[in-house]
Amino acid sequence: GENVEQHPSTLSVQEGDSAVIKCTYSDSASNYFPWYKQELGKRPQLIIDIRSNVGEKKDQRIAVTLNKTAKHFSLHITETQPEDSAVYFCAANLKPGNQFYFGTGTSLTVIP
Amino acid sequence: GAVVSQHPSRVICKSGTSVKIECRSLDFQATTMFWYRQFPKQSLMLMATSNEGSKATYEQGVEKDKFLINHASLTLSTLTVTSAHPEDSSFYICSAATGDRGNEQFFGPGTRLTVL
Numbered sequence: 066g067e068n069v070e071q072h073p074s075t076l077s078v079q080e081g082d083s084a085v086i087k088c089t090y091s092d093s094a095s096n097y098f099p100w101y102k103q104e105l106g107k108r109p110q111l112i113i114d115i116r117s118n119v120g121e122k123k124d125q126r127i128a129v130t131l132n133k134t135a136k137h138f139s140l141h142i143t144e145t146q147p148e149d150s151a152v153y154f155c156a157a158n159l160k161p162g163n164q165f166y167f168g169t170g171t172s173l174t175v176i177p
Numbered sequence: 178g179a180v181v182s183q184h185p186s187r188v189i190c191k192s193g194t195s196v197k198i199e200c201r202s203l204d205f206q207a208t209t210m211f212w213y214r215q216f217p218k219q220s221l222m223l224m225a226t227s228n229e230g231s232k233a234t235y236e237q238g239v240e241k242d243k244f245l246i247n248h249a250s251l252t253l254s255t256l257t258v259t260s261a262h263p264e265d266s267s268f269y270i271c272s273a274a275t276g277d278r279g280n281e282q283f284f285g286p287g288t289r290l291t292v293l
Contacts (some may be wrong), residue, residue, distance in 0.1 A: 097280035106268070106287070106289070107223070108284040108285060108287055110284075126217070152218075154220060154221070160277050162208060162209045164223055164226055165211075165223075168220065169219075169220045170218075
Protein backbone atom coordinates (compact mmCIF):
# COMPACT_ATOMS: atom_id res chain seq x y z
CA GLY A 66 0.00 0.00 0.00
CA GLU A 67 0.85 3.68 -0.09
CA ASN A 68 3.28 5.10 2.46
CA VAL A 69 3.46 8.83 3.11
CA GLU A 70 6.29 10.37 5.08
CA GLN A 71 6.25 13.94 6.33
CA HIS A 72 9.00 16.21 7.63
CA PRO A 73 9.67 18.00 9.85
CA SER A 74 7.51 16.88 12.76
CA THR A 75 7.82 20.28 14.40
CA LEU A 76 8.64 23.65 12.91
CA SER A 77 9.02 27.06 14.53
CA VAL A 78 9.34 30.22 12.48
CA GLN A 79 9.30 33.92 13.17
CA GLU A 80 6.24 35.82 12.10
CA GLY A 81 6.69 36.98 8.51
CA ASP A 82 9.10 34.20 7.59
CA SER A 83 8.29 31.30 5.29
CA ALA A 84 7.53 27.75 6.32
CA VAL A 85 8.08 24.66 4.20
CA ILE A 86 6.76 21.18 4.93
CA LYS A 87 7.74 18.22 2.79
CA CYS A 88 6.10 14.89 2.08
CA THR A 89 7.11 11.85 0.08
CA TYR A 90 4.90 9.06 -1.15
CA SER A 91 5.63 5.58 -2.40
CA ASP A 92 2.88 4.67 -4.87
CA SER A 93 3.43 6.29 -8.25
CA ALA A 94 -0.26 5.73 -9.05
CA SER A 95 -1.37 8.25 -6.40
CA ASN A 96 -2.76 11.27 -8.18
CA TYR A 97 -4.31 13.59 -5.62
CA PHE A 98 -2.44 15.31 -2.81
CA PRO A 99 -4.33 17.46 -0.30
CA TRP A 100 -2.97 19.43 2.61
CA TYR A 101 -4.93 19.86 5.81
CA LYS A 102 -4.65 22.25 8.73
CA GLN A 103 -5.90 20.99 12.04
CA GLU A 104 -6.33 23.02 15.19
CA LEU A 105 -6.50 21.32 18.54
CA GLY A 106 -9.70 19.34 19.00
CA LYS A 107 -11.11 20.34 15.61
CA ARG A 108 -11.60 18.73 12.25
CA PRO A 109 -8.91 18.84 9.57
CA GLN A 110 -9.53 21.66 7.12
CA LEU A 111 -8.45 21.45 3.52
CA ILE A 112 -6.17 24.37 2.72
CA ILE A 113 -4.88 23.43 -0.69
CA ASP A 114 -4.65 20.40 -2.95
CA ILE A 115 -2.89 19.41 -6.13
CA ARG A 116 -3.44 16.77 -8.75
CA SER A 117 -0.75 14.81 -10.47
CA ASN A 118 -1.14 16.59 -13.79
CA VAL A 119 -0.05 19.88 -12.20
CA GLY A 120 3.37 20.83 -10.87
CA GLU A 121 2.48 23.80 -8.74
CA LYS A 122 -0.57 25.51 -7.32
CA LYS A 123 -0.83 28.73 -5.37
CA ASP A 124 -3.54 30.34 -3.30
CA GLN A 125 -2.51 33.65 -1.77
CA ARG A 126 0.16 32.88 0.86
CA ILE A 127 -0.07 29.12 0.39
CA ALA A 128 1.48 27.09 -2.40
CA VAL A 129 2.04 23.42 -3.09
CA THR A 130 4.61 21.92 -5.44
CA LEU A 131 4.62 18.37 -6.76
CA ASN A 132 7.50 16.40 -8.23
CA LYS A 133 6.00 13.23 -9.67
CA THR A 134 9.34 11.77 -10.71
CA ALA A 135 10.77 12.06 -7.23
CA LYS A 136 7.39 11.35 -5.62
CA HIS A 137 7.44 14.26 -3.27
CA PHE A 138 5.31 17.31 -2.67
CA SER A 139 5.73 20.33 -0.46
CA LEU A 140 3.63 22.96 1.25
CA HIS A 141 4.94 26.51 1.28
CA ILE A 142 3.49 29.18 3.52
CA THR A 143 4.84 32.70 3.03
CA GLU A 144 4.54 35.71 5.30
CA THR A 145 3.52 33.49 8.19
CA GLN A 146 1.17 34.80 10.83
CA PRO A 147 0.49 33.57 14.39
CA GLU A 148 -2.88 32.22 13.25
CA ASP A 149 -1.03 29.85 10.93
CA SER A 150 0.09 27.95 14.04
CA ALA A 151 -1.51 24.49 13.87
CA VAL A 152 -0.76 20.93 12.85
CA TYR A 153 -0.51 20.34 9.13
CA PHE A 154 -1.06 17.00 7.44
CA CYS A 155 -0.31 15.95 3.91
CA ALA A 156 -2.11 13.06 2.26
CA ALA A 157 -2.06 11.00 -0.90
CA ASN A 158 -5.02 9.46 -2.69
CA LEU A 159 -5.19 6.95 -5.49
CA LYS A 160 -8.65 7.66 -6.85
CA PRO A 161 -12.00 9.14 -5.81
CA GLY A 162 -13.69 7.12 -3.09
CA ASN A 163 -10.47 5.52 -1.99
CA GLN A 164 -8.85 6.15 1.37
CA PHE A 165 -6.42 8.94 2.08
CA TYR A 166 -2.97 8.02 3.29
CA PHE A 167 -1.91 10.69 5.77
CA GLY A 168 1.51 11.88 6.73
CA THR A 169 2.47 11.99 10.39
CA GLY A 170 1.84 15.70 10.74
CA THR A 171 3.89 18.85 11.31
CA SER A 172 3.27 21.07 14.29
CA LEU A 173 3.91 24.61 13.09
CA THR A 174 4.45 27.42 15.57
CA VAL A 175 4.66 30.99 14.34
CA ILE A 176 6.38 33.17 16.89
CA PRO A 177 5.07 36.75 17.04
CA GLY B 178 -22.18 22.75 0.59
CA ALA B 179 -20.49 19.45 1.54
CA VAL B 180 -21.12 19.60 5.28
CA VAL B 181 -20.56 16.61 7.51
CA SER B 182 -21.81 16.49 11.08
CA GLN B 183 -21.00 14.14 13.94
CA HIS B 184 -22.92 13.42 17.07
CA PRO B 185 -22.16 13.53 19.89
CA SER B 186 -19.21 15.91 19.96
CA ARG B 187 -18.14 14.66 23.37
CA VAL B 188 -19.08 11.59 25.34
CA ILE B 189 -17.95 10.26 28.66
CA CYS B 190 -18.91 6.72 29.56
CA LYS B 191 -18.13 4.02 32.06
CA SER B 192 -15.94 1.08 31.21
CA GLY B 193 -17.94 -1.78 29.72
CA THR B 194 -20.66 0.30 28.13
CA SER B 195 -21.22 0.81 24.41
CA VAL B 196 -21.15 4.14 22.66
CA LYS B 197 -22.64 5.02 19.28
CA ILE B 198 -21.27 7.86 17.16
CA GLU B 199 -23.21 9.16 14.18
CA CYS B 200 -21.76 10.70 11.06
CA ARG B 201 -24.10 12.49 8.67
CA SER B 202 -23.60 14.17 5.33
CA LEU B 203 -26.06 17.06 5.50
CA ASP B 204 -26.26 18.30 1.94
CA PHE B 205 -24.88 15.56 -0.26
CA GLN B 206 -24.99 11.83 -0.70
CA ALA B 207 -21.89 10.08 0.57
CA THR B 208 -21.13 6.95 -1.36
CA THR B 209 -18.21 6.20 0.92
CA MET B 210 -17.54 7.13 4.52
CA PHE B 211 -14.33 6.69 6.45
CA TRP B 212 -13.75 6.40 10.17
CA TYR B 213 -10.52 7.61 11.72
CA ARG B 214 -9.07 7.52 15.17
CA GLN B 215 -6.65 10.17 16.34
CA PHE B 216 -4.55 10.05 19.48
CA PRO B 217 -3.10 13.25 20.95
CA LYS B 218 -0.35 14.74 18.79
CA GLN B 219 -0.65 11.96 16.26
CA SER B 220 -1.94 11.57 12.75
CA LEU B 221 -5.31 10.27 11.67
CA MET B 222 -5.39 6.50 11.67
CA LEU B 223 -7.89 4.96 9.30
CA MET B 224 -10.04 2.39 11.07
CA ALA B 225 -12.46 1.37 8.34
CA THR B 226 -14.07 2.27 5.07
CA SER B 227 -17.79 1.88 4.62
CA ASN B 228 -19.92 1.95 1.51
CA GLU B 229 -23.67 2.33 1.69
CA GLY B 230 -25.45 -0.99 1.90
CA SER B 231 -22.36 -3.14 2.24
CA LYS B 232 -20.12 -4.34 5.01
CA ALA B 233 -17.32 -2.10 6.16
CA THR B 234 -13.74 -2.85 5.25
CA TYR B 235 -11.56 -2.74 8.35
CA GLU B 236 -7.89 -1.88 8.46
CA GLN B 237 -5.47 -4.42 9.78
CA GLY B 238 -5.43 -4.51 13.55
CA VAL B 239 -8.88 -2.97 13.98
CA GLU B 240 -11.31 -5.36 15.66
CA LYS B 241 -14.55 -5.45 13.69
CA ASP B 242 -16.47 -6.87 16.65
CA LYS B 243 -15.20 -4.06 18.83
CA PHE B 244 -15.89 -1.24 16.42
CA LEU B 245 -19.19 -1.87 14.67
CA ILE B 246 -19.80 0.22 11.60
CA ASN B 247 -23.13 0.57 9.84
CA HIS B 248 -23.70 2.60 6.69
CA ALA B 249 -27.45 2.29 6.38
CA SER B 250 -28.05 5.17 4.00
CA LEU B 251 -26.19 7.54 1.72
CA THR B 252 -26.25 10.20 4.43
CA LEU B 253 -25.61 8.27 7.63
CA SER B 254 -22.89 6.04 8.99
CA THR B 255 -22.55 4.97 12.60
CA LEU B 256 -19.63 3.71 14.64
CA THR B 257 -20.41 1.77 17.79
CA VAL B 258 -17.62 1.19 20.27
CA THR B 259 -18.72 -1.92 22.11
CA SER B 260 -17.69 -2.71 25.69
CA ALA B 261 -15.56 0.40 25.81
CA HIS B 262 -12.41 0.47 27.90
CA PRO B 263 -10.13 3.36 28.90
CA GLU B 264 -7.73 2.53 26.06
CA ASP B 265 -10.55 3.28 23.61
CA SER B 266 -10.52 6.91 24.73
CA SER B 267 -9.63 8.92 21.67
CA PHE B 268 -10.80 11.44 19.10
CA TYR B 269 -12.91 9.76 16.43
CA ILE B 270 -13.41 11.55 13.11
CA CYS B 271 -15.43 10.53 10.09
CA SER B 272 -15.11 11.73 6.54
CA ALA B 273 -17.36 11.37 3.55
CA ALA B 274 -16.71 11.14 -0.15
CA THR B 275 -19.03 11.56 -3.07
CA GLY B 276 -18.38 10.71 -6.65
CA ASP B 277 -19.54 14.17 -7.69
CA ARG B 278 -16.64 15.99 -6.04
CA GLY B 279 -13.72 13.97 -7.33
CA ASN B 280 -11.11 12.92 -4.80
CA GLU B 281 -12.05 15.40 -2.09
CA GLN B 282 -13.28 14.12 1.27
CA PHE B 283 -15.22 16.11 3.84
CA PHE B 284 -14.51 15.70 7.51
CA GLY B 285 -16.86 15.71 10.43
CA PRO B 286 -16.01 17.79 13.52
CA GLY B 287 -14.95 14.74 15.50
CA THR B 288 -16.12 13.04 18.68
CA ARG B 289 -14.06 13.07 21.84
CA LEU B 290 -14.64 9.77 23.67
CA THR B 291 -13.51 9.40 27.26
CA VAL B 292 -13.95 6.03 28.93
CA LEU B 293 -13.65 6.07 32.70
